[in-house]
Amino acid sequence: MKTYKIACIPGDGIGKEVVPAGQAVLEALGAVSRFKFDFENFGWGGDWFRAHGEMMPQDGLDALRGKDAILFGSAGDPHIPDHITLWGLRLKICQGFDQYANVRPTRILPGIDGPLKRCTPEQLDWVIVRENSEGEYSGVGGRVHQGHPIEAATDLSMMTRAGVERIMRFAFKLAQSRPRKLLTVVTKSNAQRHAMVMWDEIAVEIAKEFPDVTWDKELVDACTARMVNRPATLDTLVATNLHADILSDLAAALAGSLGIAPTGNIDPERRYPSMFEPIHGSAFDIMGKGLANPVGTFWSCVMLLEHLGEAEAAQTLMAIIEQVTADPLLHTGDLGGKATTQQVTQAVCERITGALAQRKAA
């Protein structure tokens, strides 16, 4: 029987609640499938930092290298500065494994009440592709004369031709694989006149490789308005690290809640394990209470299964997630309901087991 080696890194805050939930769901799927999972848990994050002075061990990437995929929760601790938790864990893995494509699907799931009242689920079906290795989060910059009136600080947005070409090609390819074959290249080349102009030029070049993809350009600020006012005109989007970070939180909110949205940090060349996580963070306001919505993590598990090539199991899980979101009694607080993380997880696991019983009977 095929066994997939999965690293689980819950991290901080509600990551410690939703990752075990995701693991339970994968375990339930493994029990009814022709494959199973071999999980290894890594207790990295804020607690590890308090004990060891770092968010993960120096040789942590080596421990992950042989895994088939990583399931991640969140990096962010109320008592540690965010730039330390983010750079010390999540970005260390994303950049260390060159997971340069961050893929963020957004749909309005059945039963979920989004703020776009005029919008039907058919009119909002997006995938945002975020450049995940350079740009605004390349870490280049510095501070001088700290604390003095002449203090200056920079965060350089560094983009390379190779980096932009590969994310653009990835986005065109993804758009090509979707029914509408539609790509919006998000830019800010009116104000950012060097890197973003190169970004636009490369889009034109790569587009020639994909004559069957219809594409357009949109400035990032205008894109936020378009997402709200004309959602159906968008399908696949590609944007820089920072722009897509912001657009995808907006997308998640428009689809009903940050608690639902999934993402994959993908190494398309499959040199390293890819990492799947809900897009939300540690949610300090609800952590430790069992109130976190695990659906974003479950949907991330769907992406993980797709990445492993287990399309049938991915479809089964997605269909079950949709059955569960359709039931208001299984909505967590962020969706206006009263259900707990555990109740939603149990409902999903029971349906997985039930799906098997049905298959056996058929």
Ligand code: NAD
């Ligand atoms: P957040 O996503 O943690 O929370 C924003 C709001 O959404 C909160 O009100 C929270 O309760 C709610 N929310 C988020 N996920 C939810 C869920 N699953 N169920 C129910 N409600 C949910 O964002 P933030 O407050 O900006 O960040 C908190 C910490 O998390 C910070 O340290 C930040 O750096 C970190 N963070 C980490 C990641 C990551 O590891 N990928 C992503 C975002 C934020």
Ligand code: K
């Ligand atoms: K996360």
Ligand code: MN
């Ligand atoms: Mn974010």
